[in-house]
Amino acid sequence: MKHKPCEHDGFTASAPGQAFADRTCTPCWMVHNRPDDPSVRAWRGLPPKPTPLPAVALPVCSAEGPILERCTACGAAGELNHVRDCSHPDNPTERCTRGPNNGAVWNCTTCPHHSARKPPDPFEPRPGDVPCGVVIGAYKWPALIDLQIRLIRHTCGPVPILVSDDDPDRRDRLAAVCARYPDVTHDPNPERIGHTGGDIACLWKGVRWGKERGLAVVAKLSQRFLATRPRWLQDGAANLLASRLPLATRRAITPPNKRIPKGEFFQLRTEAMLLDVAAWSNPAVLTSILPRKYMDGQAEKRIAEDVVYDTLRDHLGGVFLPWLLFGEDRHVAAPGVVWHNSHQRPDYDALAAVFGVTLPADFHVAGWGVELKKGSYLFG
Amino acid sequence: MKFDSISLVIATSGRPTLARTLASLRGQAWEPQDEILLIGDGPQPLAADLWRQFRLPGRYLECPGGPHRDWGHTPRNWVLDEKLATGDYLAALDDDDVWTPDALGMIRKAIIFAPDGGPDVEYRPLLFRMDCTRVPTLEKVVWEQPEIRYANVGTGILVVPNRPAKLARYTPKHGGDIDMIRDTCRFYPAGPVWREELICVCRP
Numbered sequence: 001m002k003h004k005p006c007e008h009d010g011f012t013a014s015a016p017g018q019a020f021a022d023r024t025c026t027p028c029w030m031v032h033n034r035p036d037d038p039s040v041r042a043w044r045g046l047p048p049k050p051t052p053l054p055a056v057a058l059p060v061c062s063a064e065g066p067i068l069e070r071c072t073a074c075g076a077a078g079e080l081n082h083v084r085d086c087s088h089p090d091n092p093t094e095r096c097t098r099g100p101n102n103g104a105v106w107n108c109t110t111c112p113h114h115s116a117r118k119p120p121d122p123f124e125p126r127p128g129d130v131p132c133g134v135v136i137g138a139y140k141w142p143a144l145i146d147l148q149i150r151l152i153r154h155t156c157g158p159v160p161i162l163v164s165d166d167d168p169d170r171r172d173r174l175a176a177v178c179a180r181y182p183d184v185t186h187d188p189n190p191e192r193i194g195h196t197g198g199d200i201a202c203l204w205k206g207v208r209w210g211k212e213r214g215l216a217v218v219a220k221l222s223q224r225f226l227a228t229r230p231r232w233l234q235d236g237a238a239n240l241l242a243s244r245l246p247l248a249t250r251r252a253i254t255p256p257n258k259r260i261p262k263g264e265f266f267q268l269r270t271e272a273m274l275l276d277v278a279a280w281s282n283p284a285v286l287t288s289i290l291p292r293k294y295m296d297g298q299a300e301k302r303i304a305e306d307v308v309y310d311t312l313r314d315h316l317g318g319v320f321l322p323w324l325l326f327g328e329d330r331h332v333a334a335p336g337v338v339w340h341n342s343h344q345r346p347d348y349d350a351l352a353a354v355f356g357v358t359l360p361a362d363f364h365v366a367g368w369g370v371e372l373k374k375g376s377y378l379f380g
Numbered sequence: 381m382k383f384d385s386i387s388l389v390i391a392t393s394g395r396p397t398l399a400r401t402l403a404s405l406r407g408q409a410w411e412p413q414d415e416i417l418l419i420g421d422g423p424q425p426l427a428a429d430l431w432r433q434f435r436l437p438g439r440y441l442e443c444p445g446g447p448h449r450d451w452g453h454t455p456r457n458w459v460l461d462e463k464l465a466t467g468d469y470l471a472a473l474d475d476d477d478v479w480t481p482d483a484l485g486m487i488r489k490a491i492i493f494a495p496d497g498g499p500d501v502e503y504r505p506l507l508f509r510m511d512c513t514r515v516p517t518l519e520k521v522v523w524e525q526p527e528i529r530y531a532n533v534g535t536g537i538l539v540v541p542n543r544p545a546k547l548a549r550y551t552p553k554h555g556g557d558i559d560m561i562r563d564t565c566r567f568y569p570a571g572p573v574w575r576e577e578l579i580c581v582c583r584p
Contacts, residue, residue, distance in 0.1 A: 239396040240396070242397050243397065243399035245399050319433040320433070321430075322426045322429040322430065324426060
């Protein structure tokens with residue numbers, strides 16, 4: 001195994017399989033015996049291994065036949081690009097496919113008859129479940145919204161979903177995704193707002209939509225925040241109402257580390273929040289989260305975390321319920337959640353495959369630097 | 381001069397209802413020597429974070445060895461065993477109950493005007509009233525009669541002098557708080573003072 005030369009610093013060199021002793025050189029021992037440890041991979045210049053998702057597996061589809069060809073358009077690797085024969089009686093194409101994929105070969109894993117591939121829905125409604133829904137902010141990747149919708153329906157049942165679209169360039173594609181599902185509303189912004197304002201618009205729309213729909217609690221999700229725990233919405237909503245607080249989320253704290261030398265601190269995380277619709281349906285509150293730009297062209301630049309926290313502090317009592325679905329460190333994986341700061345692209349692909357979705361080649365888990373360079377990103 | 385500082389002990393298993401319990405303590409007439417001891421039954425991240433946000437006087441502590449899941453009896457006994465409370469009087473509240481808006485003011489007034497227990501200026505336990513009308517098995521305000529028995533007294537109604545030698549322990553069973561109230565009051569020959577003020581609401 002190649003690794004950086006080690007001078008052992010007075011300790012004893014180690015070999016594979018050797019037991020660790022008092023004087024063993026720790027870096028050498030780690031390289032030989034713990035090759036997948038994140039620190040070893042970092043020494044070797046490799047990215048961390050994708051976080052395993054024990055709940056996610058690819059069950060075999062009973063209608064699935066042999067591989068006929070491979071998708072040439074989706075850019076997916078391995079299992080994801082297989083186009084198979086399909087013996088499902090409702091599938092006239094006899095191929096495990098959904099539809100034209102940019103004019104190329106159709107993609108096996110998005111087959112609408114492929115329900116056997118998806119694990120059985122773990123969601124079970126319970127008496128007393130409060131009416132609740134989800135609002136998702138959308139930009140750039142309609143397939144990711146497709147995955148979100150499938151995952152929400154899988155974990156939380158047929159709850160209403162609002163998709164707040166801040167991407168005029170892909171409006172039709174996103175509208176088509178939403179139209180495929182019952183009770184999914186596509187709500188485009190009249191013009192592009194950008195990241196921060198788009199996030200806040202999502203909040204504003206979610207509260208108003210929730211009130212119109214008679215929902216007690218609305219969850220606001222960022223598009224790359226995927227919750228895989230069954231009943232996360234219903235259980236979170238019940239806890240929020242029991243607390244009589246207006247909001248559930250977590251604080252955002254990342255201690256200084258190699259990758260983020262200054263660390264991170266925000267009063268709250270905005271990528272996943274539960275909102276008590278009655279508390280937020282107040283003119284003063286809604287005015288403070290109006291859909292507009294908060295970072296671009298404003299004398300006062302405010303990030304989304306500050307806009308939400310200021311609203312909470314000034315109008316809603318200043319206290320939120322800690323939502324224990326996820327932790328305070330955005331960069332540490334929480335069981336039951338896939339999030340772009342704590343997971344890698346293969347984690348998203350694995351989950352997408354379970355739900356018959358292929359994420360596009362340009363999907364990524366990084367920040368928006370690439371889009372910014374191309375001029376397609378707006379701070380909003 | 382009478383000593384009237386109060387330590388309020390809340391044992392919590394991290395239920396979300398703790399938020400409304402803590403919310404009810406905001407705006408009470410806290411004085412500098414008063415304190416709230418929020419005791420997690422083992423590590424309770426929800427309770428710790430709520431405590432940080434509510435900014436109330438006192439401390440958040442975690443009872444070692446938890447969660448014990450015994451209605452908060454072990455965490456409250458731990459406070460007594462370790463003599464963690466510094467107030468002249470001890471009060472307690474469950475994490476799904478709330479204080480009424482001026483509960484602390486009423487308690488302090490009752491302490492200041494409470495009858496003396498004897499020449500050693502030792503005051504007597506006070507037993508206030510608690511609204512249990514929303515508790516399906518009770519649906520009434522307790523205490524109804526001035527007697528210590530099940531369904532007539534509860535954790536939230538006792539305010540007792542913080543004298544370690546005269547504090548009984550919560551017994552490890554449902555209703556263990558009744559035993560604690562009864563056994564503590566036995567240390568006082570004159571018995572408790574039965575107060576009419578409603579200081580808390582059970583499961584509002």
